[in-house]
């Protein structure tokens with residue numbers, strides 16, 4: 001049977017993980033060859049060069065590259081002497097790794113409920129959670145939108161502020177980049193992040209020289225030089241191969257974030273706001289979000305996701321279960337009531353966004369969203 005209808009348009013994937021490689025193939029292949037031929041495969045010059053370049057990009061003086069974002073958070077907390085008997089303030093609505101880092105350091109995560117508009121930690125609720133065991137606060141720049149670190153700092157009672165910047169490479173708050181807003185910042189280079197490696201990776205960025213020095217020891221067996229071990233450190237190092245790839249991608253990060261911003265602006269302008277049906281995230285305000293994710297809300301979230309899937313648009317939920325309700329943490333309660341985090345888990349939906357998403361795909365997402373009725 002022949003059909004007169006147009007062939008079905010290609011589906012819009014949530015993320016095309018290989019697109020970044022295809023765009024930068026020549027540069028990445030050259031970086032690969034350089035490292036392979038160097039004969040040097042752990043730490044060394046390539047990692048140091050990336051550390052210098054990424055610290056400068058963030059507007060900080062030091063960067064210590066490690067094996068993952070989770071390690072970046074955990075090692076930073078340990079280097080700040082956070083440990084057993086201590087509490088760390090964390091957002092109730094975040095990826096579970098923020099909490100896992102606190103647990104890995106031996107301390108207890110104390111959740112602060114989210115701001116309903118942005119999903120970020122609500123600084124107004126923070127002072128109620130501060131206690132005599134509080135040793136740090138870890139705001140997350142969720143979905144790439146900088147947390148209001150000034151308000152967080154003012155409410156947190158002088159404890160160190162560690163940014164979880166895993167979703168916010170290149171984001172700015174009142175002109176300053178994520179990574180320069182706290183006492184230290186943890187980044188992830190998981191492939192799907194705004195600056196992603198081809199495997200796992202992470203880094204701590206700080207302008208505190210003593211903290212950076214301690215982290216350099218901790219990530220490398222507590223060892224300042226071969227066979228000298230000053231602390232019981234770990235092995236958590238970024239590979240030179242990943243460092244070389246990240247140096248290539250770092251040169252394109254601003255342009256890629258510009259493309260994300262253009263897509264976010266198109267969604268904000270073209271998707272109809274309908275209370276309860278589709279609600280859109282706020283624009284940047286005095287922040288310049290990195291738009292890691294574009295997250296809408298709907299009272300009929302599962303139905304909306306199904307509708308979009310039918311229209312060929314793939315979406316994800318970030319995140320369907322708040323950390324305090326996961327198997328990892330449910331039995332560590334009682335937890336305080338966290339109504340905003342619970343509601344977000346039931347209503348959020350992430351639309352496709354990314355530097356390689358083309359205009360035709362963006363328009364398909366817009367049309368599909370607007371066709372969700374009534």
Ligand SMILES: *Cc1c(COP(=O)(O)O)cnc(C)c1O
Nearest residue numbers: 068069070095097098166188190
């Ligand atoms: C990705 C992520 C992490 C963990 O990073 P990994 O490199 O996957 O360990 C931590 N916090 C947040 C908010 C993240 O999105």
